[in-house]
Amino acid sequence: MILGNLLQQFYNIADTLIVGQFLGANALAAVGSAYSLMIFLTSVLLGLCMGSGAIFSLQYGAGDREALKRSIFVSLVLIGLVTLVLNVAVFVWIDPILRLLQVPEDVYPLMRDYLWVIFWGLGFTFIYNYYASLLRAIGNSVVPLWFLGVAVVLNIALDLIFILWCDWGVKGAAWATVIAQAVSGVGLCVYTIRKFPEFRIRREDMCMKWQTVREIAVYSSLTCAQQSVMNFGILMVQGLINSFGVAVMAAFAAAVKIDSFAYMPVQDFGNAFSTFIAQNFGAGQMKRIRDGIRVAVVSATIFCVFISLLVFAFARPLMLIFVPVHETEIISIGVQYLRIEGAFYCGIGCLFLLYGFYRGIRKPGMSVVLTVISLGTRVALAYALSAIPAIGVVGIWWSIPIGWFLADIVGLWYYRRLFSRVTRSGILKSV
Template identity: 30%
Template sequence: MKKTNNLTEGKILSSLTRFAMPVLFALFLQALYGGVDLLIVGQFASTADVSGVATGSMVMQTLTMTITGLAMGITVLVGQRIGEKSPYKAGQAIGSGLCLFLVVSFILTVCIIIWSGAIARLMQAPEEAFAQTDLYIKICGGGCIFIVAYNVLGSIFRGIGDSKTPLLTVAIACVLNIGGDLLLVAVFHMGVAGAALATVASQAVSVVISLLIIRKRTLPFTFSRKFIRFNKNIIWTEFKLGSPVALQELLVGTSFLVIQMVVNTISVTASAGVGVAEKLCTFIMLVPSAYMQSMAAFVAQNAGAEKPQRASKGLLYGIITSVSIGIIMAYFSFFHGDVLSSVFSNDAAVIPEAHDYLKAYAIDCMLTPFLFCFIGYYNGYGKTLFVMIQGLAGAFCVRIPLVVLISHIPEATLFHIGLATPASTIVQISLCLIMMTNIKKQSKQRLSPINL
């Protein structure tokens, strides 16, 4: 068997950062992969097309994050089995996970194709951009099987400590998507349809090529065709681990969709502006996002190896590293958001709207590193139910109510609406700190002489 990237040994900071760097580059390419649609449409198509891609891609991004959350069940279970040095059980976890996600991809494909118009209507897509939004969602929905396949492959390899293979798969997809967008949107002027077709085609080719590459590798776990079966115990374990994260991602994503829905009722320019800003935020939040995924694998392996102190130190190092980057991102978002926004749009009316929204995200840049590292830490320990609860609290007790409330204030700007996001992050961080305090108290009680 191939030697794994063992995260249970060596210097903590170097082990964590070495693992996180390929994850960071993969997320960057994935963000570029998702952002290139809006970038090229913004330069070669109409504002209505920009609005359609902005709203449609936000729906698909929420779907993708939900799938990633559900796939966290595979990451955690496989990571724990690798930490326990049980490659046979790791292979069983992977085989059953493939069966689970085959069913998931089929259900999603059918539902999105049938209800794409209803989704666009629910998002209150501006009348000028309704057809574009519907078309983008329908075409991308038809490629759900490839979205699922990519995320399952990524979750498997992160679980075994391999963050380079997901980097390779997204690099292939990114290159193909850029080429497809330039051809279909810039050359053939297919607008939103061209952007969506390029997205699906690049995902399909990427998955096929990636599987061919993977088949030639010696894997650090035992695997055979007999493992690809519906083992109800393993599937239930993966579902229990991943479903709270998936639900949390779905509902948090829904809260951002609500923001888009509210803004869509203002004007098509505001709709495009928030779409541009949200796409930029994907890049701005890359470092904490990378640490969130890496922290889950790092903690899962150390939990399996019974090294809790190493896991806790990894959390501390992750926070320190990502906060330093967050401060830099906050500066550029607040003071130079107009320059950043011009990358995705050349519309003089859209750019200031996007910058106004980004100013609120500048605050969140300094808060999210804390939250994402905590989420990765708790996911790694399998405390996915708590992750779901804190996500729901932030989304439905803070973000959505504030957005609705602020939107009814006369002369409220996109900056004011955007402030709902850092407000919810503060509440979620507070819950994470309370959870950490409770865990430490329970650990001391278990070690007290009375309980020995």
């Protein structure tokens, strides 16, 4: 899962790297700002797929194959409809969205051109994440990785062809991404249907039983809310960043790719932890849950400390991957961001584990609460601190780790309160 989502990051990272090096600061700012919007839209679909995946894990762990197939059909229909509505909406409201994000006039046409093409790949994003969640729910995380690896290589190759040879500009980067997404999504769908006949939907499985619909809708919508609220907060901060001009936009565009790439493994560790907890919770394996919690905390902490040290020490060389050496202002702003936020990855690592744990024990609502605390703090502090002339844009950078740690405190407090009601011999029995 970690390798798969690291590869998935290459979709936009490849666009950002090639655009930043060959098309200039305005194009870098356009593609980077579009990334925040696309992450928000993708998070809605990813959250729905992750929520369904947790249900799949619980039913697979309990050995209820009939319920699993009904859930596959119901979730496919529900998330497919959401994808269709979302896709139509973004095409219709693309200009109001860009105005809401306060995109500067010299970046506006480039960002609009990029997004108009990228939006055509939203359906393929849904297909890939849906079948990846299904396979991961049954413990198969290798196959999604292979399909994604092929798509990433294709994306990079097409970026170079469309931008350097065909001279299509930012549209070329967008088309490269859409084509790569189509290959990974359709390919994984065909593979799953052919290789796992036990998951093929029969006519008798095509029933929208209220209990199944309710379970999928509630669980998926809560996980979706947790994912989308998190990224909606980032989108609101993106609008604030855009108001500081092209240099800050370009610096943030490059730095946030490094940032996302750095802590993405621990995010996926949290997702894998959620699947582990859900499968064992469904199977009633409480000792394995206790052991898993201990291993997860130690592993995530070691990883976060190691990555924080690397990002802090190599902030400038990392920025130079995306930004030409003569863009000194952009590089300086990006290094400042990375050294502030990168020093506190343990905060986000703990938060991802808490998200995964509460999803796994059928309490996804708590994940939403923690997300609201984290993002609400970040947005409020970002706007408040950046408005002080002596602090400025640095206040936006500091608001991020502060939000993480406040959410961690609440999540750990609730964890202790939850287990104070559980007997020593029956952990999670009363959850």
